[in-house]
Amino acid sequence: MSVKSDIEIAREAEKRPIQEIGAKLGIPEADLVPYGHDKAKVSQAFISGLKDRPNGKLILVTAINPTPAGEGKTTTTVGLGDGLNAIGKKAAICIREASLGPCFGMKGGAAGGGYAQVIPMEEMNLHFTGDFHAITSAHNLLSAMIDNHIYWGNALGIDERRITWRRVMDMNDRALRDTVVGLGGVANGFSRQTGFDITVASEVMAILCLATDLADLEARLGRIIVAYTREREPITCADIGASGAMTVLLKDAMQPNLVQTLEHNPAFVHGGPFANIAHGCNSVIATTTALKLADYVVTEAGFGADLGAEKFMNIKCRKAGLAPDCVVLVATVRAMKMNGGVAKADLGPENVAAVKKGCANLGRHIENLKSFGVPVVVAINHFTSDTEAEIAAVQAYVAQHGSEAIVCRHWADGSRGIEALARRVAEVADGKSAQFAPLYEDDMPLFQKIETIATRIYRADEVLADKKVRDQLHAWEAAGFGNLPVCMAKTQYSFSTDPALRGAPSGHSVPIREVRLSAGAGFVVAICGEIMTMPGLPRHPAAETIGINDAGEIEGLF
Template sequence: MAFRTDIEIAREAVKKPIQEIGAKLGISSDDLVPYGHDKAKVSAEFIAQARSKTDGKLILVTAINPTPAGEGKTTTTVGLGDGLNRIGKKAMICIREASLGPCFGMKGGAAGGGMAQVVPMEDINLHFTGDFHAITSAHNLLSAMIDNHIYWGNELRIDQRRVVWRRVMDMNDRALRDIVTSLGGVANGFPRQAGFDITVASEVMAILCLASDLDDLQKRLGDIIVAYRRDRSPVYARDIKADGAMTVLLKDAMQPNLVQTLEHNPAFVHGGPFANIAHGCNSVVATTTALKLADYVVTEAGFGADLGAEKFMNIKCRKAGIAPSVVVLVATVRAMKMNGGVAKADLGAENVEAVNKGCANLGRHIENLKGFGVPVVVAINHFVTDTDAEIEAVKAYVRGQGAEAILSRHWELGGKGAEDLAKRVAEVADSGVASFSPIYPDDMGLLDKIKTIASRIYRADEVLADKSVRDQLKQWEEAGYGHLPICMAKTQYSFSTDPNRRGAPNGHSVPVREVRLSAGAGFVVVICGEIMTMPGLPRVPSSEAIMLNDQGQIDGLF
């Protein structure tokens, strides 16, 4: 069979009307807000009514640290959901929406791949239902209202040097990282240094993904700290009187988006905070609603387990009152070889020794995840170049870690290729052995929470934080924010803050460059190393190959 790209496979899919997909979950047509024939939002009224139902089992899909060899976390999430339905389970998936920045940059799409995709793939990877545009608009409305308040007399006595609310756009554009606004004379306001972040790094995105309903959303938006006065007292979004209008802009965006897999199984695709900057999980509303509608809910957390899964456990589960019954840890033979020192160009050749060497990264993630009290199943995402000896090496290593590794061929075969994985995951989820607990309590000091993550997850020897950072953390504790969880912002490519240190490094330090209080989202962001909140495009961006063909169809979108 000739090779087909993801978009060619998605384009050939025969989709069912979205009302049929909703009916599988007990959602009537009256409770769906259609966006065309193949996607819809679920009404707030239905979500509220469903809260009295019993929860299903929550399955978290995470991965080893990403490498250029690819891991396929979303693909595995979709394939596992299809596999569970194939073996007779009532299952659905919950994943994040795609950001236009990475889509046109280099990361690729967020709808799965091969025969394990959610559709309509083109829409999901582009404008979709407009959620990200709404978040961008709400964020920038607040920006405009801050500058407008200063222009018209600054009644709140905002120190213009301490405006901490930047603007956002959903695009990779390094030219906007640091800018000067209000040039051109008195009529344009007071010049000051400012900048843009990418929309998925916005606190508004994090708030939307953690809010339980519209009332909670407005409260959290009002809690956003936008600036400080000369006496260092905070100015909140509600002081600017922006929270009401921002909520109006986000009213529809709060409703989860229902789509389908290639095998016509239901999927919520909703929210999309970055995992190395924010908490990297789909919305609480989508996940908690899905748990009321299906017996098994498969969701994912961004990047490797040291970032996405850690934040899923310590932030999302803590805030939402949910707990996973089992964690699926995705790995590939190719990534093991890369962690073992093999160059990308040489990954096609069998190298069992490199596989064994590279498994150290996998082993550390298994150990870390077990530390949350949750059982782990390893999914080996199959590539055609994998040899039997290499696959057995991974399985043997995982057995030595007290877990089980199962080969899954969902990319090639869809749900059929994930049946073995689905059977084992369902067994473990149903066994009731999970006893989930975050790795630090709410009442632990902020710096001690940072040190706990650094030592228990990253295996660092020390956290390096200047006096200014330590003093800031103490000030936030005195102001009543000491109970908040920590959102670590570091490279996704390594347990350390050095992206080039693969494997399972020990004896390293975690330097804290700065800390930021996301009072509305409800966490403290700890920035380690060089983390960009506004990415740039690569030398050859993906957008160069994206175009419409003669039939008016999109080509080049993966």
């Protein structure tokens, strides 16, 4: 029997009107702004009226370091939300929106998979409700206004060599990493070197995902530092006069999007900062709204727990006053084999020894997550090639680390395949055993915060940073930014900065190539190793196999 593709399953789904999904959470029809029949935005006015309601339980889904074997973190997030509803709990999920860059590159979309998906899958993975376009437009409006200010006399005295604000687009395009603008003569302004980042790396994206309402959004936008004068004084977005117009462009994008799972359960899909070059979590406003409307909220953080979960704890929870009640750590037997040294082509045959060796990566993540004071349950995302002996090896290893591993078959069976995990997670979350605390205090010096993450999460021996980087951090501390958290921009494939170093390496060094101040978002970005803020496409991008069939249906999305 052939296995249906994700897009085939999604296409065959019987969607219910979005008003019916909103009613499950008590959202009146008048407070839903519909985008067609199957998706809607939740009005800011309705959200503002929820402040005095108690919060539900917050469950974070994270994963081991991603491998080509696949982990299924979003699939597990969606499946767990369906599973909790199936056992009689009132649950909602909160995930990020998909970037067009990975969709047409190699990573694919962000709607889950199999019978644990969010629908409409095609629209969610493409233009959706236009949020990313609004963010791109707002970001580039500011870019245009900076160059325009300089063209018309530069009253603020901007040093053209010290403009830090680049441009963005929601696509992987390595040719735009470094560009020159203003060529072609006097009418086109002053020539200078700049470049593009991908939209999900934009500070505007981070700001939208951390802002609590429109007033907070505009204030944060105004604090963005876009350039410096010759005297090294910062120039902000508010100085340029762009924050009001940018807020107008983002007014609708600020409202969370409501859609549904294949089993017709509510899903908030909003925001999408990358986890390896930004903080990797869905919006604060979507998560806090869901917590007021549901008894259990299942959310995820991007890539492995060393990136997404660390930033969820140290940035999102810190800034939003949130605390997770339980963490689900997703792993697969196949990924354990790869971490144990098995090539992707050889993952089929049973190899218990490789599974045991590869479990070191899983164990490291369990230890790290527990250091935040939260209980951890491991979800073994089941593949048909998994053997009983291999599964038993993972479960025994996890038990030795004071946790438990539960086999989940949600990809194939939907909520029926994940009920055991749902019952255990609800039990843990209700048990109130979590004593959450971030990894470092606000008043710790910036470089020490970087060292704390590098040594305690990555298990590095040292952080390598030249005098220029250290001096920049000291200057920001002197300017009043020393209390900000740190957002590490690092490869997702390893605890180290070497993507080929799998397992649980220790004793390595973490080189800091550059630091950037995101004053509006409220964190300092430390760029490690060779990480790029504008990804490139692979040799054979997914776009080569995406198209429309004779029935007018989209094919090739995954």
